[in-house]
Amino acid sequence: MFQKYSLLLKNIVWRSLQIAARNGFSYAIFYLASILLYKEDFGYYNYILKIAFFITLFVDFGISMAVSKYTAEFSNGKNEKIKPLVANGIIIILILAALMAAITPLLNSFVFDEAYNKLLYLLPLFVLVPLTSLFDAAFRGLKRFRELSLLTLITGLISLPAFYFLIRHFGVTGAFLSQNLFYLLMLAGFWSRFKVVPRAIDREVFGEASKYAAVIGVTGVFMFLSTQVDVLFLGYFGYFTEVGYYEIIFKFLALLMMPYAIIGHVISPDFTRHYANKNFGWIKQNLKRSIALSFVLSSLVCVALYFGLPYVFEHFFTKYNTLELNKMSQIVMVLFFTNMFNGFIPLLAIATGHARWGMYFIVVVGGLNVLFDYISIIQWGVWGLIYATVILKSTANILFIGYYYLKLPKA
Numbered sequence: 001m002f003q004k005y006s007l008l009l010k011n012i013v014w015r016s017l018q019i020a021a022r023n024g025f026s027y028a029i030f031y032l033a034s035i036l037l038y039k040e041d042f043g044y045y046n047y048i049l050k051i052a053f054f055i056t057l058f059v060d061f062g063i064s065m066a067v068s069k070y071t072a073e074f075s076n077g078k079n080e081k082i083k084p085l086v087a088n089g090i091i092i093i094l095i096l097a098a099l100m101a102a103i104t105p106l107l108n109s110f111v112f113d114e115a116y117n118k119l120l121y122l123l124p125l126f127v128l129v130p131l132t133s134l135f136d137a138a139f140r141g142l143k144r145f146r147e148l149s150l151l152t153l154i155t156g157l158i159s160l161p162a163f164y165f166l167i168r169h170f171g172v173t174g175a176f177l178s179q180n181l182f183y184l185l186m187l188a189g190f191w192s193r194f195k196v197v198p199r200a201i202d203r204e205v206f207g208e209a210s211k212y213a214a215v216i217g218v219t220g221v222f223m224f225l226s227t228q229v230d231v232l233f234l235g236y237f238g239y240f241t242e243v244g245y246y247e248i249i250f251k252f253l254a255l256l257m258m259p260y261a262i263i264g265h266v267i268s269p270d271f272t273r274h275y276a277n278k279n280f281g282w283i284k285q286n287l288k289r290s291i292a293l294s295f296v297l298s299s300l301v302c303v304a305l306y307f308g309l310p311y312v313f314e315h316f317f318t319k320y321n322t323l324e325l326n327k328m329s330q331i332v333m334v335l336f337f338t339n340m341f342n343g344f345i346p347l348l349a350i351a352t353g354h355a356r357w358g359m360y361f362i363v364v365v366g367g368l369n370v371l372f373d374y375i376s377i378i379q380w381g382v383w384g385l386i387y388a389t390v391i392l393k394s395t396a397n398i399l400f401i402g403y404y405y406l407k408l409p410k411a
Contacts (some may be wrong), residue, residue: 001057014145016262018152021153022147022186028163028285029163029175029179029274030164030247036167039241041092044118047232047235047243048176049120051324054229056129056290057217058096058100058217060217060220061096061183061220062214062220063092063134065137067137067139068142071137072141072268072269082106083137093127104123106289118176125182132183133192135194143269151189151281152186156186159178163182174245215356217247219362222362222367225370230385232388233377233385234377242324244320245320248313253336256305257343264344264347272351275353278409280408290344291405295341296346297341298337306330313326313329328386334390342397354407363380372388372392376388
């Protein structure tokens with residue numbers, strides 16, 4: 001049994017280390033900012049950062065996920081297409097980044113308002129985040145998980161002392177610069193091991209992948225609208241302290257979703273290959289196991305969180321430990337459960353070629369969430385927005401699991 005699954009277990013371990021390192025150092029910046037910044041400044045920092053990451057979705061626009069999928073496919077006898085695929089991805093990302101950098105100032109007066117001047121500090125992220133995701137995807141597709149994890153860990157350890165210095169001495173601006181430094185060093189590490197020099201777009205190599213990327217890109221944008229647009233509404237209406245509360249809580253959700261992302265990224269190539277070979281019986285059998293495991297784990301984790309989060313708030317986020325924070329965490333516990341229960345199902349849907357259907361689903365949910373968020377925050381303020389998001393997204397998570405299972409062909 002161990003020999004049969006030894007490679008899978010090794011890949012999971014290395015992928016776990018890589019995601020833990022990447023998110024861990026990102027959380028380090030977040031935690032240092034929460035300690036060193038004033039409460040309202042901390043919320044303002046997260047609001048601006050959320051705007052920047054939203055813009056990067058239009059730059060990546062599904063390219064990294066498409067590269068991961070097609071790299072896995074090309075690794076079976078078409079290795080000569082892998083580097084041109086990655087090179088084409090770099091070119092398109094650079095073009096889209098330049099386009100977004102040019103459009104952003106035009107949106108200043110009626111979208112960003114006073115946030116624009118601070119957003120300028122994060123312009124490098126328009127390029128750094130998508131390119132980092134692109135190389136990460138290429139390593140994943142080739143199952144070079146060990147290399148990927150070591151590179152992430154080393155670059156994070158090198159930059160960690162600089163995070164403290166920048167935030168300690170330059171406040172919010174230092175927190176922004178820390179983000180730029182983190183992704184710059186990570187990108188440099190990835191490129192040192194996967195050297196690709198972009199020349200010209202190869203339509204034959206990137207043609208099919210670009211169509212798939214467009215579907216993933218639309219899905220990614222509306223996924224943001226269905227889950228994280230709340231911060232943009234809170235910040236736009238001036239609830240910066242509540243933005244800090246919201247981000248603290250949802251950092252725990254992101255942390256809890258890491259194991260699902262790890263397992264999903266490791267097993268996705270196998271689902272892709274079995275689906276391509278029309279081995280639908282294997283797909284459904286393993287999907288059932290995944291759903292059952294997710295249900296049990298999600299239930300146990302939520303019980304632990306209900307009793308454990310107040311302790312964490314009291315000892316690690318003392319400045320923010322208020323009745324409002326604890327009330328907010330209890331309300332979103334339902335969303336925690338359904339998000340974990342849904343787990344890695346969206347990644348498997350992408351792996352089995354159901355990205356277009358997933359896109360339609362997420363577009364509807366994202367559009368409704370924006371509409372309900374706007375109406376609820378106007379009518380009932382912060383709590384109206386929280387309840388609207390929890391109810392809508394929790395319902396969508398459950399529906400997604402059932403409908404995806406029904407969409408799979410019969411064995």
